[in-house]
Amino acid sequence: MTVLVTGGAGYIGSHVVRLLQNRGEQVVVIDNLSNGIQERIGDAKLVEIDLAAEASVQTLKDTIKTHNVSAVIHFAARKQVGESVERPEWYYQQNVGGLANLLTAMRETDVNRLVFSSSAATYGMPDVPAVDEDILCQPINPYGETKLIGEWMVANAARAWGLRGANLRYFNVAGAGWPELADTAVANLVPIVFAAIRADQSPKVFGTDYATADGTCVRDYVHVLDLAEAHLSALSYLDRDERPHATFNVGTGTGSSVFEVLEQVRKTTGINFEADLQPRRAGDPPFLAADVSRIKTTLGWSASRGLDEIIESAWAAIS
């Protein structure tokens, strides 16, 4: 049996590829290397195609048959919120179109197990301290919309042809399981703070007057290795006959404020930097943390690594 991993040369996908390899599974990776690095996947087979191109359906079907693929984990997508606001059509083509091609190929080759990378961006601006999966999703940007549509596509394929799908809604992913698999994008808070202090600048903090304990925004930071392990739990879940849920939050259930993250960075790096305090930014919910009871009860997964390990592993990877 082989697991096909789309976007396997990316930050999160490569951690899952490594875990699968470590437990002796066969892995084949689909990636166009637009944001991926081939060295991250070791000796796993790489099929370099754009999933969103129509021709990918035939290549996917050939790959599935050649490698005897029995399950798919789908990471390949564009993930920049700002870019999705600038180029919404392209985000729909890439994220929705890519998944449509993948589902077409899976249906035509009778592969019916899929783990889908969704996001807390599907929630938008929920007004609750810990968001559960049943709250109404109201994404506030095209990126979040493409992820919610992806979940609907998974549900529709389940009804139409028996797809077994699991949507994992990731919260704020950071850290590195292995230094060479670290996040190379400077798009999330932890890499942004590291980039600023390495350039001898003060990291910007947007909003210090929110109704949170210290006035800064609170987010749920999950270690990428914990997240990667959740995918293996989701894969096993898809083998069960009884599957009460298709969508799961993946977080720690504990929020950390921006100031708490900065304090942990000072502790880890030994660099005593100042923060550059800025006004609030539009579209930032004050508090976004996961209610993780469903994934714990249903998949038996919970995060085991804290903010300190997240920051230490991310810093070690770039030092």
Ligand SMILES: NC(=O)c1ccc[n+]([C@@H]2O[C@H](COP(=O)([O-])OP(=O)(O)OC[C@H]3O[C@@H](n4cnc5c(N)ncnc54)[C@H](O)[C@@H]3O)[C@@H](O)[C@H]2O)c1
């Ligand atoms: N990083 C986060 O904090 C986060 C949070 C929530 C959800 N997600 C989702 O998790 C998934 C993986 O995120 P990541 O942080 O590892 O991103 P990443 O950019 O590092 O990985 C995505 C991979 O997919 C590949 N790819 C993108 N478009 C492709 C296409 N059309 N055809 C083939 N390959 C393509 C890229 O080359 C890259 O290797 C994405 O779907 C993202 O939306 C990420």
